[in-house]
Amino acid sequence: MSGYRFERLKVLAVDDNAHMRKLVVTILEAFGVHETVEAENGDRAWTSLRENNPDVILLDWMMPGMSGLDLARMIRTNPLAPNPFVPLIMLTGYTSIDHVRQARDAGVNEFIAKPVAAKTVMSRLVSVIEHPRPFVRTSVYFGPCRRRRANDEYRGPERRTETEQVVE
Amino acid sequence: MARQQPIELFMPPNMLKAKVGGGLGGVDMAAVKRAEAAMEDLSGQFSEWLAADLKALVDTHARYAVGLGDDNRAAMLRAAHDLKGQAATFDFPLVARVAGSLSRLLGELPAGRELPPGLVEAHVQAVLVIHRENIRDEANPMARTLCAELDARVTKTLAAAPRNPNRNGHPTAG
Numbered sequence: 001m002s003g004y005r006f007e008r009l010k011v012l013a014v015d016d017n018a019h020m021r022k023l024v025v026t027i028l029e030a031f032g033v034h035e036t037v038e039a040e041n042g043d044r045a046w047t048s049l050r051e052n053n054p055d056v057i058l059l060d061w062m063m064p065g066m067s068g069l070d071l072a073r074m075i076r077t078n079p080l081a082p083n084p085f086v087p088l089i090m091l092t093g094y095t096s097i098d099h100v101r102q103a104r105d106a107g108v109n110e111f112i113a114k115p116v117a118a119k120t121v122m123s124r125l126v127s128v129i130e131h132p133r134p135f136v137r138t139s140v141y142f143g144p145c146r147r148r149r150a151n152d153e154y155r156g157p158e159r160r161t162e163t164e165q166v167v168e
Numbered sequence: 169m170a171r172q173q174p175i176e177l178f179m180p181p182n183m184l185k186a187k188v189g190g191g192l193g194g195v196d197m198a199a200v201k202r203a204e205a206a207m208e209d210l211s212g213q214f215s216e217w218l219a220a221d222l223k224a225l226v227d228t229h230a231r232y233a234v235g236l237g238d239d240n241r242a243a244m245l246r247a248a249h250d251l252k253g254q255a256a257t258f259d260f261p262l263v264a265r266v267a268g269s270l271s272r273l274l275g276e277l278p279a280g281r282e283l284p285p286g287l288v289e290a291h292v293q294a295v296l297v298i299h300r301e302n303i304r305d306e307a308n309p310m311a312r313t314l315c316a317e318l319d320a321r322v323t324k325t326l327a328a329a330p331r332n333p334n335r336n337g338h339p340t341a342g
Contacts, residue, residue: 003189003190004188004189004190004196005187005188005189005190006188006199008187008188009184009187009188016246016250017221017250017254019213019217019220019221019254019258020253020254020257022210023207023210023257026203026206026207026210027203027206027207029206030199030202030203030205030206031196031199031202031203032199055183055184055187056184062246062249062250063246064243064246085180085183087184092253093249093250093252093253093256093268093271094249114252114253114254114256114257115253115256115257115264116257118200118203118204118207119195119200119204121203122195122196122199122200122203123195126194126195126196128184129182129184129185129188129190130185130190132179132180132182132184132185134177134178134179135177135178135179135180136175136176136177137175137176137177137178138175138176145177
């Protein structure tokens with residue numbers, strides 16, 4: 001028992017496959033999530049998220065029209081996005097490290113490679129609740145910090161930039 | 169060389185934690201068990217669900233066979249990629265493996281290069297047979313041999329083709 005009040009969450013599930021959406025929604029409802037919203041592609045998700053302002057978004061990568069990757073970029077950078085900080089969990093059949101990097105570079109917080117397992121979905125949800133990463137804004141990127149681990153032992157020069165500012 | 173714009177690093181307020189609470193943290197195993205039971209309840213429909221994904225692959229393959237073209241190829245890639253993810257989740261691991269092999273062929277063969285029709289057809293027939301025969305055991309020797317053969321032929325085809333500048337090679341899909 002973790003004591004999470006999942007019933008307070010509103011989750012948007014984006015996948016072009018209706019059966020996969022049903023499976024994801026079933027898992028979320030079993031966790032206790034009361035409010036789930038579904039979208040079958042990136043375009044509909046964009047409309048839906050502006051209407052519903054979800055707390056978390058689970059999104060597929062490859063969809064007709066706007067892909068999950070494009071949607072992630074749009075959520076992070078479009079001024080019309082209601083919440084550019086909303087946690088994004090990418091759920092995809094892609095499994096290579098290249099794809100994980102691409103998702104990360106689009107501003108995705110967490111990555112789930114199919115097959116979908118309830119424990120993995122829970123683990124990623126807990127991760128975005130308990131271990132949110134700081135956000136980074138550069139001229140070419142806005143989204144969660146792409147460095148997974150803080151390296152307190154590192155004693156070399158700052159590698160990100162000479163002019164980094166940390167905002168409280 | 170100095171960047172034009174300074175990098176800003178900041179921690180947004182954790183609205184999610186504020187909303188769901190959860191002082192104990194960690195994975196809620198009781199909730200996971202409930203979700204697994206709910207998935208088990210759905211599992212009787214998995215074969216039927218997968219049939220719909222297979223039909224999507226068959227349809228996109230038929231369109232590509234007639235019309236060729238990047239759009240049709242991209243649609244077939246999406247169908248194969250979907251099938252890979254869905255089949256793995258819906259307890260048809262060998263269908264997932266063959267669909268993954270087909271996705272690799274469609275995704276990594278350079279866009280201007282003609283797909284080998286026999287190899288694509290062999291993948292489509294293989295997933296149909298594995299599903300029809302309800303082969304779910306990854307150790308099934310016949311299915312394993314078939315998968316290994318398809319994998320090998322895809323590897324050979326890709327090795328003979330010039331390298332795609334876009335490693336992921338998807339004609340239009342993101």
